[in-house]
Amino acid sequence: MTLGRMKRHFDFLEMREAPTKAFTKSFVLQVRPNDKGVTRVGFTVSKRISKLAVVRNRLRRQMREVVRLSPDIQTKYPSHDLVLIAKGEALNRDYTQLTKDFAYLLDHVHEVADDKKDNG
RNA sequence: UCAGAUGGUCAGGCAAUCGCUGUGAAGCAAUUCAUGGAGGAAAGUCCGGGCUUCGUAUGAGACACAAUACCGGAUAACGUCCGGGCGGGGUGACCCGAUGGAAAGUGUCACAGAAAAUAAACCGCCCAUGUUCGCAUGGGUAAGGGUGAAAUGGCGAGGUAAGAGCUCACCGCGCAGGCCGAGAGGCCUUGUGGCAGGACAAACCCUAUUGGAAGCAAGACCAAAUAAGACGGCCGACGCUUGCGUUGUAAAAGAACAGUCUCAGGUUCGUCGUCGCUAGGUAGGUUGCUUGAGCGUGUCAGUAAUGACAUUGCCAGACGAAUGAUUGCCCUUUUGACAGAACCCGGCUUAUCGGCCAUCUGACUUU
RNA sequence: GGAGAGAUGGUCGAGUGGUUUAAGGCACCGGUCUUGAAAACCGGCGUGGGGGUUCCCCCACCGAGGGUUCGAAUCCCUCUCUCUCCG
Secondary structure, eight states, X not given: OOOEEOOOHXXXXXXXXXXXXXXXXXXXXXXXXXXXXXXXXXXXXXXXXXXXXXXXXXXXXXXXXXXHTOTTHHXXXXXXXXXXXXXXXXXXXXXXXXXXXXXHHHHHHHHHHHXXXXXX
């Protein structure tokens, strides 16, 4: 029941070609299956969100907490890579709203992934 | 009590639950336990160092370039700090000042104005001559007007045709002298000069002092991919232990090498074979990486910056980057200032809701 | 993290102390020409504030704020923003 953390720059570049994604006003979620048998998650908060390092750090910590406390990631996406990218709207939301956004993202991705599988 | 000045300090606190990360211990291991875990600015990268590499890095000198600029002290060093001087502001505590030289030289000072820097004369004022009585010509003058950011000491008296440092008193200024001070500088019932020397050096410059360059993405070690070099002999030189070690122009001349040049010194530049399982080193990993001109406390020296001694503890060390999330209570004021270490220190500058402490100033009241 | 460059009207861009009328091009607006348009030619054209009143005048603005100077887009300092390079 351990969540892997994605840290290599190379992995993030690969995720740009991820087959399945999901969007809200606060986040972009990229999802891709891997062959490591572990679900790994990466986070991106760019300088475009805010120039202040304090603001970016707090947002990333909240995102990490949201993902950590979501119980059904592993059951929905076993052995997948996920990258959660923050958008500017995320700064205007509190913790509970971010939780709801992430839950919405997980469901939304599932549908898109099914469509992709039908096409391929 | 109100208003203010200066310096210092804090940066919401406590508890619970679930998590992150360094170190140590236990364990075959998963993991468990203990313990440490952002700032006064961590920021801007504006200065000064340490450290590392570059060719030795403090070899010497000259030039160029850059920076700094009252005096004395502090410091590893500084453009920083402390004390003092001078100028300016404030009733005052106190604050502000890129504060050397314009008498070494060059340059600039638009427009306006007669004239903008070895003075000059537009309107004036005065004298002489001429006169058509409007004035014209020649000369004297710089007090007044006007222009400008700035007009060649100020004011009064004497003086004169009118005036003028032309003369004199006072003030200002320069030079010299004396006294005080470590010095910047200050003071003088002192002498002297009739005043020469407008402003700009954040214009060039002069004088004095300082500075090699690049930066932890420096650098060191291990080492996929890819690709080409590495090692040994010969010859020569040097050393002694005389058969090994060190080395590649050693004898002469020359070339290249970090702003330029000179002197001194240094490095590199021979040839033939062998190996491809080797060598170098990219991705990646390890290291540099935190014990330090450190911080705290106390005593002593000093007006102070700071220094000396004693003592206790080891006080972040990450690398897509650790301090968070949620809940409750308390505090002030909705709500919680500015803001996140990235090799490490000393400063400066900038951002910052407020609270607290100390010393001092002014006004009012009371005793 | 470190090193460097830049910012001038709607846009591109010259100007390096002196009423700069803040050149010039593009874009935009009006006119001439045309059946109409394009091209060409001629003229106009930044923003904000104030004063008189339909046409002028004055002031401010060259990323922001200070300073030097009689005078700053220009020289000096601080800040903001943008871009480039170093694995």
